[in-house]
Amino acid sequence: MAEVTAAMVKDLREKTGAGMMDCKTALNETQGDIEAAIDYLRKKGLSKAAKKSGRVAAEGLVSVAVKGNTGVVVEVNSETDFVARNDDFQALVHGITAVTLDKGVAADVEAVKGAHYPGGGTVADAIANAIATIGENMTLRRVRGLHVPHGVVGQYIHGAVVEGLGKIGVIVALESTGDTDELSILARQIAMHVAATSPIALDSSSIDPAVVEREKSVLADKHQGKPANVIEKIVESGLKTYYKEVCLVDQVSIHADHAGKTIGQAVKDSEGKVGAPVKITGFVRYALGEGIEKQETDFAAEVASMSKA
Template sequence: MANITAGMVKELRDKTGAGMMDCKAALNEVEGDIEAAIDWLRKKGLAKAAKKAGRVAAEGLIGLAVSGTEGVVVEVNSETDFVARNEQFQQLVRGIAAVALATADDVEAVKAAAYPAGGTVTDAINSAVATIGEHMALRRSKKLGVSAGVIGSYVHGSVGEGLGKIGVLVALESTGKQDELAALGRQIAMHIAAASPQGLDAASIDADVVAREKAILAEKAQASGKPANVVEKIVESGLKTFFKEVTLVEQAFIHDPSKTVAQAVKESEGKVGAPIKLAGFVRFGLGEGVEKQESDFAAEVAAAAGV
């Protein structure tokens, strides 16, 4: 039997909102596997979907740069939040974003690209590490572009121009009025920052994610004794609800919840004066999916003092 710690129970409770004893039981059932425990709780009707954004975040900054019909978002991590407020680190992140905008859409290519102050991006990071005294790393970089239209952008938790805790780009393809498109693009980018969609539409959601959701819906329906034909309808209905929650085009628009994002885009075509295609988006939240080891500060002080 797996050794189930209090920390594991707390992590599962934070991610699901389920009761402590239910979390402990779930972990015992699945030999301590957190993701499997989340599914176990959901099948029992004791938890909602895993809150991926609730994972402990790494520190650092998200950097964003837009020029014409192209934009890029980068994530540069550091060990502490203090570094994010350091002017040298902020300048480094801005510089990396500028380089990434002019480089192939590949994080390794960005690391190897020339940095304006000399050397490569990797050299610039290493130099900052030596000066500031903390480990730093370019974790990811993603570009977005359109042939005609605008790249809308938004930075949440901003600490400076193009820098913050969440960075969003959204691609709107259109030959319409640029100012109207830009205003719409910012509104949608703000929506994405708040609603955190998993994909543009149903077709863009990972097949494994959809299969997992179907399995959970089916098992819950079967557990209630429903016949096969009813289970199938319940799963179909559940998936429709799921897609409304996780796909950008079907989410209720935060600026007007009476309509979906897709409807808001369609209605904006009159102002823009041309058809609009919502072509894609990028959303980087600082430290998404990165587990940071938490320390007991009091215990560390006691240990250092030999208590």
């Protein structure tokens, strides 16, 4: 058997764009034959997947799942919304979500990608195989989990394509020793509220200090020239208004049965039905593709340019 050198691995990697370990495996399997190794990677779909990896994947699906007192949110991206409606892609997202749920709050993207995927191989292998089969770039973009020792994790999917998969996914953790049925109703209501209002933090103490300082600066700059003590009061008042807009517990509930009450007040009021104190310990909201710079395509111009070729 020919010795597989680092130079050979580097050469194969440059020719195919496949991962280093995949290249090493391919060379070992083909006794160091570069051309045979290229074919090996193509058959496995790894070379094909690598060629697509540079394309922007901003569509796809957000998934939520809850088991016991643990819930997770997962975002898997594809290039087009069409693929998001593909049964194989949906099965892939469900599979990745199941793996993430097993890992719970310890889940992160790299840990999930390296974990065993149902049916064999790793999650990363399953994604590569799906890229080769379906023909679009796909990425596991982000994962997050919440857990409470006592209580519930509520979930909500907005724009659902199928059960548990959609455009916006939210989980909300409520800690309480009270009635779980009542807690579940409340948790879902809050999750729906989060989907609609997109708070940036649970409360004012949870906001990144840099964000607060930036907001203070904006408020102060609007009133330059006024006495310092006046500006200080304006900034203080402005921050209170800001917190009502972006902090979950300070936002006014969107639900009619909590009309005019903040989420914090609604939670406090629910304690009678629940039969015990209730505390929101966290929430996660993923909106599909948020923060990804999408490529804008002028389809008519693209067709016109192709006709001139």
